[in-house]
Amino acid sequence: DAKTTQPTSMDCAEGRAANLPCNHSTISGNEYVYWYRQIHSQGPQYIIHGLKNNETNEMASLIITEDRKSSTLILPHATLRDTAVYYCIVKAGGTSYGKLTFGQGTILTVHP
């Protein structure tokens, strides 16, 4: 699986959009971009995934650049409960089947 690079930490004001970047310049054609987050003392939680088109669900939006070498996870209206470590993962196939390779992620802190 391709390697990902994320900033170590980011801050965001409550109610504002949080934009979390991820670089995956060595991504292959069959590899998807997945995002998980981990709130303190809990297991990771799936957020969203995509291949090349932008994706949106009830939690977030995922914007993937045309060359697929980077992506941005957008939390449109961040709340204090969105404070967590966010992991960008590149994985072959569009299902969860198989191992996930986590990096160190981005610590997002949402401030009042």
Next chain:
Amino acid sequence: GAGVSQTPSNKVTEKGKYVELRCDPISGHTALYWYRQSLGQGPEFLIYFQGTGAADDSGLPNDRFFAVRPEGSVSTLKIQRTERGDSAVYLCASSLRMATEAFFGQGTRLTVV
């Protein structure tokens, strides 16, 4: 239960002892995964099962670690001759084979003293 259940939530053991960590996946999920997470690090893959068989055990660090899933549901991670370096949170996850997301449990915090 509605989610992945792991027991115990905390386990303290002495160096050299044997421990077993249990995972109850979501009912009907055929795939089950074990990860280990050290402080300040992301989860590290250990093993995953498809049904009763280990489909990929490439993440097990050495032969002191072993996992089973005899009936294709509950899984047990077994660690022999524990070492202080085994101290970590052990996470279990499960999924349907063709699902887009894996569901994680809360983890078992193992401390070897």
